[in-house]
Amino acid sequence: MARRHWLDPLARKVLQAMGDLPQDAGRTGKNNRYDQKPEVSPNWCIDVNRASAEQWRQLPGCSEIMVDQLLRLQQGGVQFSQMEDLAQLLDISEGLCEQWRPYLIFRWHGDAPQLPEQAPLNLNSASPTLLAKTLPWPDERVERLIAERRREPFQNLADLQERLCLPPATVEALIGRVRFGSRPAGPSLPPRG
Template sequence: MPRSHWLDPLARKVLQATGQLPAKPTSTPPAAPPPAPAWTMDVNRASREEWRQLPGCPEDTADLLVRLQRGGVQFSAAADLFQLLELPDELRRLWEPHLIFRWHGDAPPQPAATPLDLNNASTEELHSLHWPEQRLQGLLRERRRAGFRDLADLQERLCLPASAVEALIGRVSFTARRSGPSLPLN
């Protein structure tokens, strides 16, 4: 490592400026952290208007999220929200800096690995929900009427408590019903 020059600092700068001494290497300053978003929102307390402020948030999505919130449903992480809404990566990147996930109440439930399709699952598969038999029969009865659109639809039609719906986030899905004998009739 080269030793620093013995000249006083002013003389050293003059010699460096004239090229008679090599310039002191400059270190690049550390990159500044990305700027904080102009606004944030607690997803578990957000109003319809706040949801609509997010880029590309359609009215029906804002309505769905507010309906779930009214039913007492909370999201514990961005992954839960994005999985429910099936958002494209571009919207995820735009939304995430604005979202704050504060859990209000007891600890959030832990999701399972593979979502269970509630509109097409067999009776045996539905037993993995560990629901009381009366609730399972209500699900089957409502499913025969029409497939469920989403968690809010399921909650409203079965009058589920928020804790039951929160336990389903990330554990269930809602695809179009298959017709034919594959659906159980009980």
């Protein structure tokens, strides 16, 4: 008689379903509920802050544009601490968030950031005064941001980081605190009087 594993039955079945333990002898029939695999079972998970392009592409609905943006931020040293940050950055629906959630692991590599406490600031349309007051940046960096957004609105955090040459810690501090809506219509400078 085959010797059974010492684990409780539920733990044993989970390990067997994952392939870490061999199936019990005598439990190989088609009608046996233990041999049936669940319809949706994540066989893999990805570390959001270390994922490769191939891993991102395996997620349903993850476009090449999303993959490119995520990899650019990762190369710039930016990390995510929660699903909400990722959803906001990629502008994905709640339904897609729920599809991705079982596959994503948010491991922070280094010191963890503080979560945002206020509504996101629109970097493409906020007044220079509001930018200077809200962003803890040197005046020169705020002026460079304003000059760059006049040339062309920022598309996302990766675009902002690349165009302003921001260090990863600065970009991480912006996650969940800023957004990138379009500029208001009309001239960017006040009319001369």
